[in-house]
Amino acid sequence: MRRLTAPLPRCALVLGLLLTPVGCAEPEKDKVTIMVPWSGTEFKAFYAVVKDFERDHDIDIEPQVTRALTQQLDAAVAADAEPDLAVLPSVGAIAKYRQAGALSKLDVDTHAYVQPLRGLGMNGKDVYAVPVKADIKSLVWYDARLTARPPGSWSTLRDRSDHWCLGLESGPTSGWPGADWIADILLADEGVGPYTAWASGEGRWDKGPVKAAWTEWGDLVAGARKGAATFNFRAATEKMAKAGCSLSHGALSAMAFDSAQVKTDGYTYVPSSRGALQVSADFVGKFTGNRSADEFIKYLASPRAQRTWVNEPGFALSADNRVTAYDNATQGRIAAMLRSSRYTLCFSAADAMDPDVSAAFYRAVLNYTDGKDLTPLLVALTRVQRELGYTHPGSPPPPGPLCSPPNHP
Structure with a gap:
């Protein structure tokens, strides 16, 4: 009997030792995956927000960085392998994923956000995407030490001898800087009505105000078109710092400038339109039922x-x-323009279009810059718009109003 029972205390002791580490181990943290397109300083800024959140929450945030976000997100959704959260760079994408049932409604209060950015992430009173990062595209940048203040109209700018900084390469979305520029010219020259009609899929590309905007842009940058299709847009702006060009377009130009020069107004700007500004935003939407993702997106939207x-x-x-x-x-001062009653804010035309139409727009910009004849390119874009855009049967409905005063209800 002793031989049978004596080992029992030792067995209990061994079993206790084996179980102790399991019982004392820290529980695994919840994880939230988020697909983002940012790199360099843009990603560093976002990651600073991530680390602040993780310090106060028992949740790990796992960014999935990709330059081909639209393609990878489409593939992930098709394979039922969605990230918990994803950056949605266009309202066309928001509409598409919402209609397909891939996007979840968010319990996030966005009433303090400016229009139209707030409304474009909603469907009725339901919030589906939060604009976490905004830009103003309607800016002309220059070095005040070397270049005279630019005039406030595109037609007058065309008559000056300034050499524009022009780079259109941006990975899978190469061409977007030119698309923004063309839209900005249309908005400034023709106003909100023609701009909204075109961005919503109701206007033609191959005649009238849209063709005129393309032609004006081509004339404006004629001296900078050579090699621009394969020249990175940030590198083009850096040329201004080295006196290679004198004027640059768009909010993202400032990312490549020396920050001290921007702070001291060495590099400064003028709005390219007196009454309406083309704006954009990176939205974040939710694709899974992960409750920890709700906490993170609420945090991203917080002051x-x-x-x-x-x-x-x-x-x-x-x-x-x-x-x-x-x-x-x-x-x-630039951010204050988003809140100013002086301006009507109009969401970026390319970002408002169906993603496939935007992609065709960008390709046409590259082809035009490389010397292709404009008219066939615009005829093809009109056809693409009719086949794939918001006017096509079965396509997602157009987003909310693309243009509105900043504090419109």
């Missing part, structure tokens, strides 16, 4: 996270009316 984001490198702007303190005074 605390937005203040952190805009005061990191990357020259981001916040669409939240409560975020007014910017370490960079120039950046703060």
